[in-house]
Amino acid sequence: MGSVDTLIVAGIDIGGTKISALLVDRLGTVLASGTVRAPASEGGDAMSAAAAGLVRALEAETGTVVAAAGVGAAGVIDPETGTITAASESFTDWVGFPLAVDLGARLGIGVAVDNDVNAFLHGEMSYGAVAGSSDAIGIMLGTGVGGAIAMGGDVFVGPRGAAGEIGHTPGYSEIVCTCGQRGHLETLASGRSIGARYSERNGGIVTDSALFVAEKARAGDPAAIATFDAAGEAIGMAIATAVNLLDVQDVVIGGGVRGAWDLLEPALNATLLDNQPVSGYPLVVVPSALGGHSVALGAAALAWRLLDRGATANTMNVNDLVRNAL
Ligand SMILES: [Zn+2]
Numbered sequence: 223m224g225s226v227d228t229l230i231v232a233g234i235d236i237g238g239t240k241i242s243a244l245l246v247d248r249l250g251t252v253l254a255s256g257t258v259r260a261p262a263s264e265g266g267d268a269m270s271a272a273a274a275g276l277v278r279a280l281e282a283e284t285g286t287v288v289a290a291a292g293v294g295a296a297g298v299i300d301p302e303t304g305t306i307t308a309a310s311e312s313f314t315d316w317v318g319f320p321l322a323v324d325l326g327a328r329l330g331i332g333v334a335v336d337n338d339v340n341a342f343l344h345g346e347m348s349y350g351a352v353a354g355s356s357d358a359i360g361i362m363l364g365t366g367v368g369g370a371i372a373m374g375g376d377v378f379v380g381p382r383g384a385a386g387e388i389g390h391t392p393g394y395s396e397i398v399c400t401c402g403q404r405g406h407l408e409t410l411a412s413g414r415s416i417g418a419r420y421s422e423r424n425g426g427i428v429t430d431s432a433l434f435v436a437e438k439a440r441a442g443d444p445a446a447i448a449t450f451d452a453a454g455e456a457i458g459m460a461i462a463t464a465v466n467l468l469d470v471q472d473v474v475i476g477g478g479v480r481g482a483w484d485l486l487e488p489a490l491n492a493t494l495l496d497n498q499p500v501s502g503y504p505l506v507v508v509p510s511a512l513g514g515h516s517v518a519l520g521a522a523a524l525a526w527r528l529l530d531r532g533a534t535a536n537t538m539n540v541n542d543l544v545r546n547a548l
Pocket residue numbers: 389390391399400401402403406408
């Protein structure tokens with residue numbers, strides 16, 4: 223009988239443009255990694271097949287067989303069934319797709335599925351910037367702004383899987399958000415918004431790239447600096463509100479805009495200094511430590527938990543399928 227320590231799991235990050243996967247051991251050591259294009263316009267079946275193919279290729283490359291898989295996927299995920307219940311328009315036939323069941327059947331193992339931002343927070347709590355924390359908030363500043371909340375060691379997904387949507391809390395501007403409503407945090411703090419707000423201030427250069435604006439800010443462009451100050455202040459206000467509501471001490475910030483942490487940090491810290499938690503407890507806000515691997519590593523952490531709990535949660539149907547097939 224093999225030792226538990228020899229088991230390997232797969233952590234999969236499914237986004238709108240690419241699917242990444244890692245094979246990971248119990249300590250979070252990455253044994254192999256790969257990325258394929260996400261066939262988001264071809265439907266859930268094609269996405270699931272691409273993810274399964276990537277895992278099979280990594281197994282072949284390393285001569286291993288994974289014991290379980292976890293997925294961090296774009297969209298809102300039903301925490302009971304691992305089915306996608308809401309997603310952006312860039313995905314075809316993704317809403318309603320039973321990802322945990324389908325991918326579990328393709329791979330013949332238990333598969334746990336969570337939202338990509340929840341997986342990001344799992345990853346940072348398991349192996350990253352807030353490792354060892356049991357109560358934390360994760361904020362991903364990417365194309366949009368995503369959020370996740372963990373309390374008592376577990377990510378709180380909410381009854382509809384939509385807890386932690388800090389990006390769509392109001393009061394930060396008068397600008398129309400990607401969701402159609404007005405003034406949300408995302409209108410100042412997402413990568414796309416940082417590009418758009420800079421374009422408005424600058425009056426000439428048009429961009430949707432926060433990293434382009436970051437280059438400008440580092441070169442001393444006042445419009446670019448003001449754009450990052452506005453983003454940092456808004457994120458600080460959102461964090462101050464959330465930590466007072468939840469009595470959470472650790473906050474980790476990831477996503478593509480994390481690459482401009484040096485530019486966000488001054489206004490973010492100034493805002494937090496002016497808005498300390500009433501608990502008097504020192505708040506710790508840190509950038510992601512796992513970079514581009516945080517979602518996949520968090521997904522791997524979900525897979526380990528699935529194994530430890532005897533593969534229940536949102537793969538119960540898969541286990542029945544597998545059992546029936548034997
Ligand atoms: Zn919104």
